[in-house]
Amino acid sequence: MAALAATSSTSPSPPPVAIRQYDVLVSAGHEGRPASCPHFPKRRCNLGAAGERQWTPIVADETARALRASGLSVAREPADFDGFFDVKAAVFIHFDGSDHPCSTGASIGYHDSGSSAAAKLWRDLYSRYFPFRFMPDNFTGNLRDYYGFRQVHAARGALVIELGEISCPAQRQWLAPRLKLAADLIADSIRQLIAKK
DSSP, X not given: OHHHHHHXXXXXXXXXXXXXXOSEEEEETTTTTTTTGGGOTTSOOOOOXXXXXXXXXXXXXXXHHHHHHTTOOEEEXXXXXXXXXXXXXXXXXXXXXXXXXXXXXXXXXXXXXXXXXXXXXXXXXXXXXXOSOBOOTTOSHHHHTOGGGGGEXXXXXXXXXXXXXXXXXXXXXXXXXXXXXXXXXXXXXXXHHHHXX
């Protein structure tokens, strides 16, 4: 009887959490929603600015393609994903929207000071092309505390990047034909970041 009791009180331990390793994680903001929303009830099911769910996958796919062509291993994820990643760099791609059109522009978010070098590299590169305003880093709580940061360890930096405000007609018009350019610039900044000692 004692042996039976000991056996019945022992429950199997949960399997260890798998940590996936890649050089880079690329995530397209709002991609996959609203379909993914019921599976992630603790997250706010934000559908993004008008057109954002159509544009972020284009930029993310092209970024991933360019990085893979450079020989880097890339995890290409939608907005919501399970599990944890150990990478050299992570980028969460977005476009901003505002109830007050043309009140914002491009912006960068990061959770830890170790990502500030990655943010500076991206700002320096993108601001050579983007002709509109750049908001201060982490100018909103959603940028600083982005939910995806909790699922990734990025040795060289993890960034949320807003490529511009698509609720602003002038910025939207500038961005629309330049999605591939934005992707190429993201890939270039990541390659530079990973190459740095």
